[in-house]
Amino acid sequence: MLEIFITDLCAYNNGFLIGKWITLPLSGKELYLAISEVLSEGEYACKSDSTHEEIFITDYSWKGKSIFDVEEYDSPWDLNDDVGKLFELSVAQQKAVAFLLSEQFTYDMNDAIQRSDDVIIHENQTLEDVAYCLLQECYELDKLPPIIANNIDYEGVARELEYDGNYFEVDGDVFEYCG
Numbered sequence: 001m002l003e004i005f006i007t008d009l010c011a012y013n014n015g016f017l018i019g020k021w022i023t024l025p026l027s028g029k030e031l032y033l034a035i036s037e038v039l040s041e042g043e044y045a046c047k048s049d050s051t052h053e054e055i056f057i058t059d060y061s062w063k064g065k066s067i068f069d070v071e072e073y074d075s076p077w078d079l080n081d082d083v084g085k086l087f088e089l090s091v092a093q094q095k096a097v098a099f100l101l102s103e104q105f106t107y108d109m110n111d112a113i114q115r116s117d118d119v120i121i122h123e124n125q126t127l128e129d130v131a132y133c134l135l136q137e138c139y140e141l142d143k144l145p146p147i148i149a150n151n152i153d154y155e156g157v158a159r160e161l162e163y164d165g166n167y168f169e170v171d172g173d174v175f176e177y178c179g
Helices: 009-013 028-046 076-087 091-102 109-118 127-139 154-164
Strands: 002-008 019-024 055-062 119-122 167-170 173-177
Touching (some): 002 009, 002 076, 019 076, 127 167, 127 173, 154 167
Antiparallel strands (some): 002 055
């Protein structure tokens, strides 16, 4: 789901780019072994007596939908835990979590997961589409006289929905936050 390139910090500071791509989530043992392998390779490349203990993340890539940004000194252990939690969610819940984090309703993964049910995703729709459906649902547009129904400003209604602060157009979808 998430690939990170972990790099030996001491080796890097000595002019060597020693690292490895790993795909999260992993078991704790697999993650420990991957980190140990990178640090051992770094010690060998530097040919020094110093112990290599620190790593950092030099690159990352999401397989599929990008959920959150990864910083160079984020803990691979914490990232592994977060990705493991995401792995258990449905695709819709993952999209909701990504939305909540990217729009900064929360900065915490656990909070975003708890709030994911407060997000309604109108897939492959525009705000105008949502405005039309909302008005149809509330006012039964087909029962209105054509002179009224044909002159409703759906673009203006969509703009008002956006100003309301509960509707957001992101990547071809409309997210409605009910929290």
